[in-house]
Amino acid sequence: MNAPRLHAVILAGGSGTRFWPASRGHRPKQFLPLAGGQRTLLQATVERLRGLVPVDRLWIVTNPQQAGGVLAAAPGFPPEQVIVEPHARDTAPCVALAAARIEARDPGAVHVVLPADHRIEPAAAFQRLLERGAELAADGRTLVTFGIQPARPATGFGYIELGAQLDGGQPAAYRVARFREKPDVATARAFVESGRFLWNSGIFVWTAAALLAAMRAGHRDLLAAAERMAAACRAGDDQALAAAFAAAPKTSIDYAVMERAPQVAVVRADLRWDDLGSFVTLGAEFAPDAAGNVQVAGAGARLLLEDARGCVAYAEGRRVVALFGVHDLVVVAVDDAVLVCPKDRAEDLKALVQRLREQGLAEYL
Amino acid sequence: MNAPRLHAVILAGGSGTRFWPASRGHRPKQFLPLAGGQRTLLQATVERLRGLVPVDRLWIVTNPQQAGGVLAAAPGFPPEQVIVEPHARDTAPCVALAAARIEARDPGAVHVVLPADHRIEPAAAFQRLLERGAELAADGRTLVTFGIQPARPATGFGYIELGAQLDGGQPAAYRVARFREKPDVATARAFVESGRFLWNSGIFVWTAAALLAAMRAGHRDLLAAAERMAAACRAGDDQALAAAFAAAPKTSIDYAVMERAPQVAVVRADLRWDDLGSFVTLGAEFAPDAAGNVQVAGAGARLLLEDARGCVAYAEGRRVVALFGVHDLVVVAVDDAVLVCPKDRAEDLKALVQRLREQGLAEYL
Numbered sequence: 001m002n003a004p005r006l007h008a009v010i011l012a013g014g015s016g017t018r019f020w021p022a023s024r025g026h027r028p029k030q031f032l033p034l035a036g037g038q039r040t041l042l043q044a045t046v047e048r049l050r051g052l053v054p055v056d057r058l059w060i061v062t063n064p065q066q067a068g069g070v071l072a073a074a075p076g077f078p079p080e081q082v083i084v085e086p087h088a089r090d091t092a093p094c095v096a097l098a099a100a101r102i103e104a105r106d107p108g109a110v111h112v113v114l115p116a117d118h119r120i121e122p123a124a125a126f127q128r129l130l131e132r133g134a135e136l137a138a139d140g141r142t143l144v145t146f147g148i149q150p151a152r153p154a155t156g157f158g159y160i161e162l163g164a165q166l167d168g169g170q171p172a173a174y175r176v177a178r179f180r181e182k183p184d185v186a187t188a189r190a191f192v193e194s195g196r197f198l199w200n201s202g203i204f205v206w207t208a209a210a211l212l213a214a215m216r217a218g219h220r221d222l223l224a225a226a227e228r229m230a231a232a233c234r235a236g237d238d239q240a241l242a243a244a245f246a247a248a249p250k251t252s253i254d255y256a257v258m259e260r261a262p263q264v265a266v267v268r269a270d271l272r273w274d275d276l277g278s279f280v281t282l283g284a285e286f287a288p289d290a291a292g293n294v295q296v297a298g299a300g301a302r303l304l305l306e307d308a309r310g311c312v313a314y315a316e317g318r319r320v321v322a323l324f325g326v327h328d329l330v331v332v333a334v335d336d337a338v339l340v341c342p343k344d345r346a347e348d349l350k351a352l353v354q355r356l357r358e359q360g361l362a363e364y365l
Numbered sequence: 366m367n368a369p370r371l372h373a374v375i376l377a378g379g380s381g382t383r384f385w386p387a388s389r390g391h392r393p394k395q396f397l398p399l400a401g402g403q404r405t406l407l408q409a410t411v412e413r414l415r416g417l418v419p420v421d422r423l424w425i426v427t428n429p430q431q432a433g434g435v436l437a438a439a440p441g442f443p444p445e446q447v448i449v450e451p452h453a454r455d456t457a458p459c460v461a462l463a464a465a466r467i468e469a470r471d472p473g474a475v476h477v478v479l480p481a482d483h484r485i486e487p488a489a490a491f492q493r494l495l496e497r498g499a500e501l502a503a504d505g506r507t508l509v510t511f512g513i514q515p516a517r518p519a520t521g522f523g524y525i526e527l528g529a530q531l532d533g534g535q536p537a538a539y540r541v542a543r544f545r546e547k548p549d550v551a552t553a554r555a556f557v558e559s560g561r562f563l564w565n566s567g568i569f570v571w572t573a574a575a576l577l578a579a580m581r582a583g584h585r586d587l588l589a590a591a592e593r594m595a596a597a598c599r600a601g602d603d604q605a606l607a608a609a610f611a612a613a614p615k616t617s618i619d620y621a622v623m624e625r626a627p628q629v630a631v632v633r634a635d636l637r638w639d640d641l642g643s644f645v646t647l648g649a650e651f652a653p654d655a656a657g658n659v660q661v662a663g664a665g666a667r668l669l670l671e672d673a674r675g676c677v678a679y680a681e682g683r684r685v686v687a688l689f690g691v692h693d694l695v696v697v698a699v700d701d702a703v704l705v706c707p708k709d710r711a712e713d714l715k716a717l718v719q720r721l722r723e724q725g726l727a728e729y730l
Contacts, residue, residue: 021685021687302724302726304717304720304721304724304726306716306717306720307716315703318701319700319701319702319703320386320701320702320703320721320726320729321702321703321705322386322702322703322704322705322706322717322721323705323706324704324705324706324710324714324716324717325706325707325710326694326705326706326707329691329705331703331705333698333703335684336683336684336685337684337685337686337687338680338684338685338686338687338696338698338703339687339689340686340687340688340689340691340694340696340705341687341688341689341690341691342690342691345689345690349689351671351672351689352669352671352687352689355669355671356669356685356687359667359669361667361669361685364685
């Protein structure tokens with residue numbers, strides 16, 4: 001089979017409090033310089049596709065709050081390929097909207113859907129995986145996902161249980177036996193020991209037709225909205241498109257599509273993958289110094305750690321941030337906000353965010 | 366005796382690292398909002414003299430780096446009464462320069478010399494003290510100092526040993542038996558228990574003639590420079606004044622004048638006095654909250670302490686500073702710098718400042 005015309009859809013919406021105050025409503029994780037060498041995760045995601053997907057087949061889905069930031073972060077990117085979701089509707093309506101836009105431009109095209117805020121290396125192995133996924137999805141029926149070889153019994157990820165191997169191709173691909181939500185630690189250990197489970201990467205490849213067929217088998221309200229979006233895109237009717245999107249149910253692609261689809265394949269991904277869950281886990285990407293400190297400094301920022309150990313220090317903007325004689329703290333400093341907390345509280349920032357709201361400080365979220 | 370015409374000289378030069386990064390070379394402690402209600406210590410010092418010393422008899426001595434900040438902090442203050450010391454020369458040449466300027470304008474005037482960066486309350490008691498000092502200094506021979514009733518056996522202050530009481534006037538005044546440098550803790554305890562020692566406040570009242578006479582008895586090089594400054598001021602010769610200042614020895618008023626002067630009186634000061642030695646001692650001025658946290662927020666700054674105890678949090682500029690689940694830390698955040706350190710290290714910032722220099726970060730000092 002010849003390599004299909006591959007499009008890519010980068011999901012760059014969303015928000016999150018786990019990197020507060022570096023991340024904000026208008027500036028979520030993908031805009032942070034967490035990709036090494038001052039690059040943002042979004043920039044690195046675009047670069048990772050270079051050579052495989054030309055820019056005229058690259059799409060970025062975002063929300064109205066962040067559209068300006070997307071264009072600023074990806075200079076030269078065609079503005080008409082930035083898809084702005086009119087409302088927050090979780091991932092399923094987003095991928096339906098993107099599929100409708102791509103199908104109207106390039107009927108029958110295969111497209112990959114991937115988050116903007118993961119770190120994945122090396123790029124060559126990643127591109128080889130996507131090519132393999134695109135070959136499998138080119139039948140117009142198969143939904144393809146990617147499973148990461150588990151490095152530990154993580155409880156923060158969903159898992160994919162492998163079924164029968166599909167063919168002799170490489171990287172190896174399997175039918176999906178089941179999707180499993182985030183497990184408890186005992187279950188996670190059993191998953192990893194069995195050798196039959198992979199982490200769910202949240203990266204997919206399919207055609208618009210395969211996606212609609214899966215919705216038909218699963219979520220009818222979503223299907224109706226997706227079909228209206230497809231018709232609106234064919235007609236070039238932006239108003240109808242917005243109305244169809246607004247009518248879509250708020251649901252996730254995992255729940256509404258993947259877990260109910262009749263024909264799902266998973267490609268085994270053997271590469272470095274990190275969804276960068278919090279400041280504390282940055283040590284996996286930014287090698288700690290001899291004292292166990294992880295230091296991330298954006299352009300212009302300087303960190304000075306003196307007699308400090310086991311800390312995570314993150315700074316942006318023209319400033320010096322000095323940690324003196326402290327240990328196991330997370331210290332984050334950006335232009336208008338500073339956070340100081342112990343590492344073992346950094347994954348529990350929800351209480352703090354709630355207090356910010358109560359104190360009338362929501363402008364800092 | 367009628368009340369003499371009283372001038373006041375506010376010493377607003379100097380620098381210091383104990384409030385880094387809030388204090389800097391161009392912005393020492395007196396410019397920080399540590400006087401309560403967003404006021405700087407310098408503003409509070411000017412206000413404390415209101416009603417006793419009219420603005421046309423008020424002088425501020427500072428250095429070239431800080432002159433702009435002085436005028437900005439004291440709007441409406443006559444620029445010709447800002448005395449800019451051409452070089453850093455410790456306090457003795459400064460007070461000689463101020464005395465020469467005042468004597469040229471108002472021969473025979475009594476003047477008070479006081480630091481810009483102390484907190485003293487209440488103002489009415491302070492003014493009564495200065496009036497008492499001015500009466501004693503009006504003889505043109507007596508150097509008057511003020512001694513603070515010790516609240517504890519502090520080792521960070523100099524002490525004044527009381528001699529015979531001078532007269533029946535109130536507040537009580539004494540001959541000075543001896544000046545004692547910062548004692549060790551056992552000596553400090555003995556001082557306080559004896560009832561014959563007061564803290565040296567660093568506040569003085571005298572005439573120019575009395576100051577010159579004391580130099581004559583003590584430090585001849587300083588006397589020569591002071592006499593040249595006086596002559597230059599009488600002649601209105603700024604160039605000669607600068608040359609005379611440059612020729613003055615670098616020495617302190619305590620060492621070069623007070624400890625050697627033949628006729629020194631001390632007025633017992635029974636008021637709240639604090640020289641604000643470090644962030645950690647701010648609790649004496651800014652009442653801690655129920656969890657023992659001291660919070661100082663400049664205009665526009667917001668502090669959010671959630672599950673924090675025993676901390677000192679200081680912020681300036683439009684920003685939120687969140688302390689979450691930490692204890693006994695000092696956290697300081699200003700526009701271009703952040704410090705995080707344990708309270709028990711906050712008085713030892715010299716090592717950190719040294720590292721800032723070594724790392725090429727002296728611009729942040």
